[in-house]
Amino acid sequence: MTPHQRKISAIVKNLLDWFSANARDLPWRRTRDSYAIWVSEIMLQQTQVKTVLPFWERWMRELPTVEAAARASSDKIHKLWEGLGYYSRARNLQRAAQIIVAKHRGKFPSKFEDILELPGIGRYTAGAISSIAFNQPAPILDGNVMRVLTRIFGIDRDPRSKETNALLWQLATELVERSNNHCSALNQSLMELGALICLPRNPQCAGCPVKKQCVAFKTNRTAELPNIGKRVPVTARRFVAFLVEHRGKYLVRQRPQGVVNAHLWEFPNVEVNGTAADAAAVFKSQFGIRPPELQPLPTVKHSITRYRITLEAYRTSLRKEDRAPKGFWLVPTDLDSLAFTAAHRKILRQLNDGASHFL
Numbered sequence: 041m042t043p044h045q046r047k048i049s050a051i052v053k054n055l056l057d058w059f060s061a062n063a064r065d066l067p068w069r070r071t072r073d074s075y076a077i078w079v080s081e082i083m084l085q086q087t088q089v090k091t092v093l094p095f096w097e098r099w100m101r102e103l104p105t106v107e108a109a110a111r112a113s114s115d116k117i118h119k120l121w122e123g124l125g126y127y128s129r130a131r132n133l134q135r136a137a138q139i140i141v142a143k144h145r146g147k148f149p150s151k152f153e154d155i156l157e158l159p160g161i162g163r164y165t166a167g168a169i170s171s172i173a174f175n176q177p178a179p180i181l182d183g184n185v186m187r188v189l190t191r192i193f194g195i196d197r198d199p200r201s202k203e204t205n206a207l208l209w210q211l212a213t214e215l216v217e218r219s220n221n222h223c224s225a226l227n228q229s230l231m232e233l234g235a236l237i238c239l240p241r242n243p244q245c246a247g248c249p250v251k252k253q254c255v256a257f258k259t260n261r262t263a264e265l266p267n268i269g270k271r272v273p274v275t276a277r278r279f280v281a282f283l284v285e286h287r288g289k290y291l292v293r294q295r296p297q298g299v300v301n302a303h304l305w306e307f308p309n310v311e312v313n314g315t316a317a318d319a320a321a322v323f324k325s326q327f328g329i330r331p332p333e334l335q336p337l338p339t340v341k342h343s344i345t346r347y348r349i350t351l352e353a354y355r356t357s358l359r360k361e362d363r364a365p366k367g368f369w370l371v372p373t374d375l376d377s378l379a380f381t382a383a384h385r386k387i388l389r390q391l392n393d394g395a396s397h398f399l
């Protein structure tokens with residue numbers, strides 16, 4: 041055995057021992073149902089475990105099978121995903137469920153190539169499902185695993201460069217292949233180490249099961265690795281939104297296909313970057329009338345990818361005799377049943393909290 045092979049074997053053994061004693065008890069770890077594992081993996085993309093838990097439980101309760109997911113209305117799919125963000129994940133999940141019903145008679149495929157063909161599933165997710173649900177020796181490499189591997193092996197080149205990325209996939213392959221038929225546990229141990237111990241800042245090296253094998257720990261370079269260079273600068277964006285009430289109903293609109301948060305609902309709003317927004321003037325430019333009165337609501341701040349968004353919201357009641365602008369006019373209880381974008385859901389909550397005062 042070469043020194044490299046010995047190192048791989050030691051890492052595998054230490055990871056498996058640690059994982060069997062320290063794995064978190066997560067509901068999708070209590071099942072081998074490939075559909076349930078698939079849903080968890082899609083939800084966990086860009087989202088933390090504690091956020092995903094209630095969404096996964098609710099999804100599995102409402103849509104317990106591939107067939108149920110394939111048949112559900114688009115509104116139901118979006119409502120179940122409301123608050124998780126990155127909604128194309130939900131749409132792809134449903135398209136994939138429909139393909140599984142049509143092509144695989146509703147049975148989630150077990151072949152890696154078939155899994156990889158499904159919408160919304162890349163090499164990482166296909167590897168995760170193959171290994172976790174079917175215990176196949178398919179490697180995984182996401183941001184967490186990349187961080188763990190660059191540190192353990194002391195790789196100081198940019199992990200996103202083609203050659204280094206290929207090297208990392210190779211190492212991930214060697215690890216899972218050396219796991220002696222514990223592919224599911226091995227890949228999950230890498231994920232778990234990245235989530236709990238080998239943190240981006242302040243990794244908990246003292247309690248790490250592979251510190252003896254870890255180059256970054258031994259050479260005191262944990263803060264330098266992975267070498268991911270400069271981050272994309274953040275961009276500030278400002279929007280003004282209006283909660284327009286007329287005869288007890290509120291004006292809302294659905295975001296069109298092909299834009300961020302497509303299909304979700306929101307209150308009318310407009311981007312006002314770089315201008316000192318006079319809300320009344322913005323309202324007139326949108327609706328062609330001057331609002332009787334505009335009451336400011338607490339400003340909502342949130343982030344989407346590199347954007348830091350400030351959403352200033354105002355509410356107003358049109359007079360009975362005012363002509364209502366065209367659009368969807370709904371009573372508050374109907375608004376509640378729609379899937380809103382995260383920021384506009386916060387505005388809706390403010391409306392619900394103060395509804396009796398306002399109406």
Ligand code: SF4
Binds near residue numbers: 191254255256
């Ligand atoms: S020793 Fe520290 S840097 Fe190395 S893998 Fe463990 S937690 Fe990460």
